[in-house]
Amino acid sequence: MRAAVIASGGRYEISEVPDPSPGPGELLLRVTACGFCGSDVKARAAMPAGEIMGHEFGGEVVGIGPETTGWREGTQVAVLPALSCGRCEWCASGRVIHCPQVRLVGLGGSGGGFAELAVVTAAAAIPLAPGIDPLYSALVEPFAVGLHIARTGHLTEGDDVLVVGAGTVGLTTIAWARQRGARRITAVDPVAIRRSAAASFGATEVVGSVEEVAAGTYSFVAECAGRASLLDACVTVARPGGRIVMAGVTIEPTPFASVAALMKEVSVGFAVYYTPEEFRTVVDAFAGGQIDPEPLIARWVGLSEVNEAFDDLANVTASAKILLRP
Ligand SMILES: [Zn+2]
Ligand SMILES: [Zn+2]
Structure with a gap:
């Protein structure tokens, strides 16, 4: 697959890398859309070479790992970018970011969405409601951040x-x-x-x-x-x-x-991160028209424009999200 991987100095190189494959309890996604985030700008210099960043994304299920039940190919999902154990008290309460085994997707714990394909746990894949434009899958995460803030206070x-x-x-x-x-x-x-x-x-x-x-x-x-x-x-x-x-x-x-x-x-x-329930609330609000994600989109770019998109983000030339369509 093609991916934007971290090279030196926080810059990205568009390279051909091996396709990831889903393990037990995991799904392989073809990434539909991935947002660029202010935390990526801050974090990229600290990422090791070869890392695939991107934590605001969604995709289509194109592969199902062993022991992963209840899924079928073609389902469109938004990714909750914190892969957790699914068994501890924090996972049970939905506060997955506090799971001692949490791995942050696109921020050093697991490969992210600046790539054609990504593997996530099935628990972190939140299905989109029918009728939602699959490109909006990348906007579930930012709206879940706002919802978590509103709920916390x-x-x-x-x-x-x-x-x-x-x-x-x-x-x-x-x-x-x-x-x-x-x-x-x-x-x-x-x-x-x-x-x-x-x-x-x-x-x-x-x-x-x-x-x-x-x-x-x-x-x-x-x-x-x-x-x-x-x-x-x-x-x-x-x-x-x-x-x-x-x-x-x-x-x-x-x-x-x-x-x-x-x-x-x-x-x-x-307030930090969000819960799976908050992700589902955002999906429902997109589907029901209570929240319109469209105004959050500044523009779309392809994989070859990742470095330019980061320069724009660092210079605050856009008021909303630049989104990648890999
Ligand atoms: Zn973010
Ligand atoms: Zn856990």
């Missing part, structure tokens, strides 16, 4: 919502806030094209910095930018009893003046 009807950062994570969080009946949705992003994307996803107000929003007025605040200084800013804008969900990734230590949070009795949660 119990986002509900009538909430006044502030979303800090209008990259893909922020945009899908905004989409779920609108779908769940938020009263007011303010999006914060310094980049103009992201602010206009936020408005088209349902933000009722867009601003360039968190200092511009009124203190003490939001019942739900999602930090989707990954800047260490933002936790204090989130506490400032939250109203008493507000729920704050930290979803941005930063390795910087985070300064935190806890007295402000204490006096408001805010709760601060953290």
Whole structure:
């Protein structure tokens, strides 16, 4: 098969590599579509040569491993890119990212979607509902991220919502806030094209910095930018009893003046990944029209354009997802 494999310096080389073959409990997929993600930009320099990245993808089942029952070829699936043991308490509760044996697809644990073929466990393959365009399989993952954030902070009807950062994570969080009946949705992003994307996803107000929003007025605040200084800013804008969900990734230590949070009795949660049930909820929402994935697509590229797509992503020239059709 053809694949974009990591060469030196985080660049990709389009090479012919051996086809993967499915083992017990696994499926072979012909990749239909795969998204490029901000975490790929950050992670690629740390990936070993030969790695196949890509964790936002779906495909058609074209091979079924031994002892894999209940599947037939031709089924279109979205991939939950965390392959887990299926037997521990975390797997039983759906929080597969906490499984001690978890392998991250496309991020060093198992080959990902920047290739014509990929092997995943059957448990990580979530069938698309009939009628969903198979190309949308790559967008189930980003919308599951937003749903997991909304669920972690119990986002509900009538909430006044502030979303800090209008990259893909922020945009899908905004989409779920609108779908769940938020009263007011303010999006914060310094980049103009992201602010206009936020408005088209349902933000009722867009601003360039968190200092511009009124203190003490939001019942739900999602930090989707990954800047260490933002936790204090989130506490400032939250109203008493507000729920704050930290979803941005930063390795910087985070300064935190806890007295402000204490006096408001805010709760601060953290959200990462998603559950199989959340993947199924996204699939149902695509099928039922509650969530329209189309606006998340910026453009399509082929395998030979992977390096250019990464350059665009690193320079924030696109407001939404660049997607690969291998
Ligand atoms: Zn991602
Ligand atoms: Zn497990």
